[in-house]
Amino acid sequence: xxxxxxxxxKETLFLEALGSPVIDMNNLRKLCSTGIVETCxxxxxxxxxxxxxxxxxxxxxxEALEKQRCEYQQFxxxxxxxxxxxxxxxxxxxxxxxxxxxPTSEWNSYFKDNDILLQIDKDVRRLCxxxxxxxxxxxxxxxxxxxxxxxxxxxxxxVERSVLSSQNLTRKRLGISxxxxxxxxASREYDTxxxxxxxxxxxxxxxxxxxxKLNPGTAYVQGMNEIIGPLYxxxxxxxxxxxxxxxxxxxxxxxxxxxxxxxxNFIKSLDKSxxxxxxxxxxxxxxxxxxxxxxxxxxxxxxxxxxxxxxxxITLLLSQEFSLPDVIxxxxxxxxxSRRFDFLIAVCSxxxxxxxxxxxxxxxxxxxxxxxxxxxRIDVNTIISKAKEIYHNLRN
Amino acid sequence: MSLKSKKEPQPQPQRRVFKVIVIxxxxxxxxxxxxxxxSGQFQDKTEATIxxxxxxxxxxxxxxxxxxxLWDTAGQERFxxxxxxxxxxxxxxxxxxxxxxxxxxxxxxSSGGIPRILVGNKSDLKEKSEVDTNTAxxxxxxxxxxxxxxxxxxxKDFANIEAIFLTLAHKLKCHKPMMSGDYPSMKRATxxxxxxxxxxxxxxxxxxxx
Ligand SMILES: Nc1nc2c(ncn2[C@@H]2O[C@H](COP(=O)(O)OP(=O)(O)OP(=O)(O)O)[C@@H](O)[C@H]2O)c(=O)[nH]1
Ligand SMILES: [Mg+2]
Numbered sequence: 001x002x003x004x005x006x007x008x009x010k011e012t013l014f015l016e017a018l019g020s021p022v023i024d025m026n027n028l029r030k031l032c033s034t035g036i037v038e039t040c041x042x043x044x045x046x047x048x049x050x051x052x053x054x055x056x057x058x059x060x061x062x063e064a065l066e067k068q069r070c071e072y073q074q075f076x077x078x079x080x081x082x083x084x085x086x087x088x089x090x091x092x093x094x095x096x097x098x099x100x101x102x103p104t105s106e107w108n109s110y111f112k113d114n115d116i117l118l119q120i121d122k123d124v125r126r127l128c129x130x131x132x133x134x135x136x137x138x139x140x141x142x143x144x145x146x147x148x149x150x151x152x153x154x155x156x157x158x159v160e161r162s163v164l165s166s167q168n169l170t171r172k173r174l175g176i177s178x179x180x181x182x183x184x185x186a187s188r189e190y191d192t193x194x195x196x197x198x199x200x201x202x203x204x205x206x207x208x209x210x211x212x213k214l215n216p217g218t219a220y221v222q223g224m225n226e227i228i229g230p231l232y233x234x235x236x237x238x239x240x241x242x243x244x245x246x247x248x249x250x251x252x253x254x255x256x257x258x259x260x261x262x263x264x265n266f267i268k269s270l271d272k273s274x275x276x277x278x279x280x281x282x283x284x285x286x287x288x289x290x291x292x293x294x295x296x297x298x299x300x301x302x303x304x305x306x307x308x309x310x311x312x313x314i315t316l317l318l319s320q321e322f323s324l325p326d327v328i329x330x331x332x333x334x335x336x337x338s339r340r341f342d343f344l345i346a347v348c349s350x351x352x353x354x355x356x357x358x359x360x361x362x363x364x365x366x367x368x369x370x371x372x373x374x375x376x377r378i379d380v381n382t383i384i385s386k387a388k389e390i391y392h393n394l395r396n
Numbered sequence: 397m398s399l400k401s402k403k404e405p406q407p408q409p410q411r412r413v414f415k416v417i418v419i420x421x422x423x424x425x426x427x428x429x430x431x432x433x434x435s436g437q438f439q440d441k442t443e444a445t446i447x448x449x450x451x452x453x454x455x456x457x458x459x460x461x462x463x464x465x466l467w468d469t470a471g472q473e474r475f476x477x478x479x480x481x482x483x484x485x486x487x488x489x490x491x492x493x494x495x496x497x498x499x500x501x502x503x504x505x506s507s508g509g510i511p512r513i514l515v516g517n518k519s520d521l522k523e524k525s526e527v528d529t530n531t532a533x534x535x536x537x538x539x540x541x542x543x544x545x546x547x548x549x550x551x552k553d554f555a556n557i558e559a560i561f562l563t564l565a566h567k568l569k570c571h572k573p574m575m576s577g578d579y580p581s582m583k584r585a586t587x588x589x590x591x592x593x594x595x596x597x598x599x600x601x602x603x604x605x606x
Contacts, residue, residue, distance in 0.1 A: 119472065122423040122444070129441025222422065222444045222472040268474050311447040320443060365465070368450040 011037045018045055023056045025049070032336035035329055041240040043332070047231070050335040051257045053250065065246070072249035075210050080155065081144055083110070087153040113213065114162040116220050120208045121159045123225040124201045131324060133233060134201040140245050141198035142206070148195045155205055204232050207252045211259070218259075221266040226319045228255045230327050261341065265315045280314045280341075281306035284348045291349060291390055295356045302364045309371040313348050321351075326380045333384055343391055350386035354378055413463045414568045416561070419496055422471030425517040428548035430468045433557050438549050445470040457565045464565060497539060511567040512541045515560060520547040 014037055017028050028049065036043045048054040055064050087110075127134045145154040153161070193199060208228060212220040231254050236247035243250065259266075270276035285306060289296040312320060317334065319327050330347065337343040351374065352359070359367050418426045422444065431439045434451040449468040454461055493514075500512065514536045516529075529545065536543035544560045547553040 119422065126441070126443055129443060221474045222470065223446045225444070226446070266474065308448060308450065316446060320446065365450075365452055365463075372450055 007037060011039055011042070014042045014046075015040070018042065019058075021058050023049060023058070025056060029336045029338065032332055034333075036332040039239075041238045041243065043328075044235050044238045044240070044243060046332070047234065047254060047335060048250065051254045053253045053257060065250070068253050069246050069249040072210075072252050075214065075252075076142070076206070079210050079213050080206065081152065084145070084153040084158075087158075111162075113209075114158065116212050117155060117159060117205075117209055118162060119222070120205055120212070120220050120225070121155075123222055124205045124208065127201055127204065127225050127229050128233070128324060134204070134229070135199055137193055137197040138200050138203055138236065140248070141196065142203075142248075146196050146198050155209060156202065200232070200236060203236075203248050204228055204251075207232070207248060207255065210252065211256065214256075215259075218263055218266055223266065223315050224259070226316045227258065227262070230319055230324060230331060231255055231258070233324065234328060262317070277311060277315060280345065281310045283345045284310055284314070284352075287345060287349045287390065287394070288352055291393075292353050292356060295353060295359055298360050299352075299367070302367060304364065304367055304371070308368060310348060313351070314344065317344065318347070321374045322380060329380055330384070343387065346391040346394070347383060347387040350383050350390055351378075353390075354383060354386060411461060411463060413465055414565055415465045415467065416564060417467045417469065419469050419500070420471060420515075424471065425548050426468050426471065429515065429517055429546065429557065430466045432548045432554065433561050434466065436554065438551070444472075453561075455562060455565050457562070457569050460569070462565055462569070464561060466561075493535065511564060511571055512539070513560065513564055513567075514539075514541045514543045516543065516545040517548055519545040519553070520550050 010031075013031055017024065017031055028046065032046055032050065036046050045054070049056075053068070054061055124134075144150060144152065204225065208220055208224060211224075212218075228251065232247065232251045235251050235254070236244060238244040238247065264270045264273070264275040265277045265280065267276070271278050273279065285296065288299075317327075318330055321327075322330065334340050334344055334347075352371070355370055355375070355378075358370055362370070418430055420426055427442045427445055427449065428439055430449075430451050431437065431442075434453045445468060447470060451466045451468060453464050453466070455464050456462075497512075500510070514532065516532055529543075532545075533543050542563060544556070544563075546557050546560060548557065
């Protein structure tokens with residue numbers, strides 16, 4: 001069948017491109033711009049290259065990867081394992097709560113970090129609910145953190161404790177001792193996992209926590225979970241077992257580099273700046289106005305503001321709009337563009353234009369629901385061709 | 397029917413649209429609550445809301461069919477400042493209720509007292525504790541809001557959830573029209589949503605605030 005031959009041929013082209021001693025990035029981008037093949041772990045190599053997590057010289061790969069993975073291990077030690085050991089040796093007692101009048105700065109930041117951790121925890125538990133993957137156990141748990149003999153405070157215990165300690169605190173302050181039952185709320189979530197196991201979402205939680213500690217300016221903002229989700233899923237499903245084992249560390253670096261490019265969307269104080277979310281939303285609308293003024297006018301006159309749909313589309317790089325395989329396919333193409341987030345602007349415009357008939361004839365409510373629940377009947381490949389058409393017309 | 401078209405006089409009686417904004421801390425169950433009301437189902441698996449989600453349902457209020465527009469907002473701080481001015485043209489958990497009320501007042505004061513109700517969700521998760529309900533009740537009273545406890549999860553609680561939104565619709569129907577409204581048939585209300593579990597956790601700061 002032609003289809004199979006074609007994808008075989010594409011695979012060969014990819015293998016050739018990735019096999020050369022110095023990767024020709026232009027050539028690779030071109031290949032990726034029609035989607036990356038699903039076989040041989042090609043995608044995870046391409047994504048690492050496109051996100052600048054691997055050097056162009058093949059011979060430097062082992063060294064570069066080794067360095068990154070060691071670096072991540074250091075972060076893990078410094079930010080989770082060592083504080084966890086300290087906590088397990090700390091005497092529980094009065095200074096064990098945030099209202100201690102003489103907290104050391106160390107305690108202060110510990111409690112501040114707990115707030116961030118709790119928010120991450122709420123969100124990663126809700127990650128990609130359509131698939132079971134994130135609830136499943138990883139084959140590569142972080143041993144020192146999950147070992148049943150270790151008394152170290154891992155993130156799981158830390159979340160549990162901070163929920164409990166705020167309950168205890170309430171009890172103390174109200175002076176009512178039977179008010180609250182110290183129900184171990186968090187523990188029921190792990191019932192399905194055997195001892196010594198870790199769910200994939202816990203790995204994601206750890207990466208996000210480390211990212212937040214290293215980037216106090218942004219820390220953690222809801223939606224970052226939706227950016228890291230497809231990255232981690234892809235790297236942790238690598239058929240290349242040697243790389244799959246290091247999915248956690250490598251995802252951290254891919255995520256950090258990707259965030260470096262889209263971070264401004266997550267920062268409230270930059271909303272109005274040239275690189276903030278408002279500017280990006282306006283760029284979509286400007287493009288729409290140029291390409292399809294009638295649809296633009298219609299949305300405008302219905303008072304359907306970009307904040308109601310484009311905000312999420314752009315902030316999450318469309319990850320909540322499509323199924324995971326479709327998101328990954330779209331990201332292949334986004335990552336392959338050297339001005340990648342320009343292409344995102346074109347994709348968003350294309351998505352709107354492809355709904356033009358409905359937008360022009362239906363009312364506010366209908367169109368709001370339409371844009372917030374992008375219809376399945378429109379194939380991602382249709383969207384991508386339309387986006388490319390717009391994008392190329394624009395550049396010529 | 398579009399919002400704009402409501403400005404024009406129409407021969408048949410206009411169908412009125414009531415706008416309801418659901419606010420509160422992340423993870424308290426705003427999405428589940430509104431989804432339950434609009435679809436009858438418990439959405440077991442939700443994603444964090446980014447921005448704002450729009451849902452609606454027709455309700456019958458004293459014989460008049462009214463469209464309730466529900467704006468299900470994101471709980472996290474980052475999205476409030478960016479999104480809020482847009483959906484309030486017209487915003488918990490318990491610890492944060494004062495902040496939510498303040499935000500609500502900030503955007504609503506000009507139109508003179510938007511009806512509000514307070515919902516303690518996830519009532520299935522707790523053995524009912526007198527003190528908690530009382531604390532929440534006193535708080536609701538002091539802000540002139542009715543208090544409801546509900547569970548988006550329990551099927552048997554569906555009627556209760558309907559009652560919440562119907563109460564609001566009634567309040568809206570009786571509410572005097574807004575002075576500055578460009579959409580005369582549009583009425584607005586706010587549901588402050590909290591998680592019953594968090595009522596327990598954070599009632600200390602509530603005490604500090606009243
Ligand atoms: N037991 C129980 N769980 C609930 C109930 N309502 C919601 N939940 C759960 O609480 C979690 C959060 O629910 P959401 O509706 O997504 O919370 P939200 O308030 O919309 O959160 P944000 O979108 O982040 O602001 C989900 O895991 C739900 O399954 C309830 O009535 N009972
Ligand atoms: Mg929500």
